Amino acid sequence: MIVCVCSNVSDGKIRQAIDAGVTRMSELRDKLEVGTCCGKCNSCAKRILNECLATSQPNAPQPIMFQISAMAA
Numbered sequence: 496m497i498v499c500v501c502s503n504v505s506d507g508k509i510r511q512a513i514d515a516g517v518t519r520m521s522e523l524r525d526k527l528e529v530g531t532c533c534g535k536c537n538s539c540a541k542r543i544l545n546e547c548l549a550t551s552q553p554n555a556p557q558p559i560m561f562q563i564s565a566m567a568a
């Protein structure tokens with residue numbers, strides 16, 4: 496889906512940028528030129544950014560896994 500018609504930026508390109516480390520709208524603007532012309536795409540781009548950041552938390556604590564049977568022996 497094209498998010499920014501002016502700069503021909505799709506949601507996939509936005510997601511790729513976020514996967515590459517983008518965490519702010521200003522970074523999306525600098526990297527992809529999203530929202531730098533008419534600005535109508537800003538709310539949609541921001542929504543995608545926030546959704547992606549909410550679902551990909553690389554610094555979130557990971558669950559500790561261990562085998563109980565090995566500990567009981």
Ligand code: FES
Nearest residue numbers: 499501533534536
């Ligand atoms: S649609 Fe993105 S700046 Fe116009």
